[in-house]
Amino acid sequence: MPDASRRDDAHSITLADGTATRTQEAAPVDLVPVQELHRRCSLGSRALRYHAGRSGLSPAEWRQLSSPERGTTLVTAPAERREHIIAMTNVMRTDQQGVGELAILIEDAWQARGLGTALAEHAAAVARREGHHALAAAVEASNKPMLHVLEKLDARPVGASGSVLDLRILL
DSSP states (O other): OOOGGGGGGOEEEEOTTSOEEEEEEOOGGGHHHHHHHHHHSOHHHHHHHHSSOOOOOOHHHHHHHTOTTTEEEEEEEETTOTTSOOEEEEEEEOSSTTEEEEEEEEOGGGTTSSHHHHHHHHHHHHHHHTTOSEEEEEEETTOHHHHHHHHHTTOEEEEEETTEEEEEEEO
């Protein structure tokens, strides 16, 4: 069960249909609900996020993702069900000074509701606060929803590797 004491710093997002969500920094205790999120996501959604059909994260991978030294991972839940994580957003440090890496996984039932755009905008604010001047995203060319989200943030292509497009958002 997530630590309720850190929920006071949550970022609220209200979707177009009026549904309220809360996004806050992830903690090691969020591994179980994040694993449940992965199980609720289709193989296709997980493949688009990870460029492979992963079923979840190992405890070691989660420790890295939830470690402030590596970057910031955010978890999102409906406002009325704080323990039910519906999305995970990563703003991780890279080898390039001032460039963070953005990735988002949203439960299938919550996709196409404006949440991805709101999370990407919030991630950009988090990245600026952490001193990044750009966000990089590696996105499958077939991932039209994520490409649309990134287009709204004025992402520009900087390269490609096979079917994966490398995009940059200047902050």
